[in-house]
């Protein structure tokens with residue numbers, strides 16, 4: 545499994561992986577990803593096996609804070625550590641850029657993603673009721689990162 549930094553030209557790839565990972569109707573589409581990867585501070589990583597992309601994480605940094613915007617692994621590659629590796633690589637890159645706090649939002653009923661984030665050290669920071677539709681709350685999570693070693 546190779547993990548590489550995201551490039552601006554990756555937006556069609558991110559759209560395809562996102563569409564494969566999320567239910568129909570929840571996919572963000574290529575235009576959305578083109579806008580997201582062009583935002584100032586956009587960073588991310590892609591995981592590939594034998595040259596075939598299987599997942600990605602996209603984040604946005606602003607000063608010493610960042611937000612994970614999307615994390616997706618294609619269904620046939622799940623529960624093999626790809627999500628954990630993507631998140632770890634992303635957090636390491638953000639820490640190296642001086643980020644001290646990373647936020648993300650996850651649907652309260654997304655038990656798999658919540659377990660992954662909990663294991664990665666994210667803790668609850670807020671609740672957004674009905675954020676994903678009536679009766680489907682959003683949870684705001686945060687993880688503090690150690691500053692990079694001086695010297």
Ligand SMILES: CC(C)(COP(=O)(O)OP(=O)(O)OC[C@H]1O[C@@H](n2cnc3c(N)ncnc32)[C@H](O)[C@@H]1OP(=O)(O)O)[C@@H](O)C(=O)NCCC(=O)NCCS
Pocket residue numbers: 565566615616617618621622623624625626627628629649650651654655656657659660661663
């Ligand atoms: C959430 C997602 C990214 C996880 O990717 P993954 O590659 O399967 O995750 P990993 O294999 O690295 O899992 C790491 C740990 O997270 C937890 N975890 C991951 N998926 C889980 C699930 N479905 N149920 C329970 N725990 C889960 C486990 O603790 C797992 O460790 P283990 O396999 O040793 O028990 C993937 O399921 C996905 O793309 N889902 C659809 C998109 C999505 O929900 N994205 C997040 C939106 S905020």
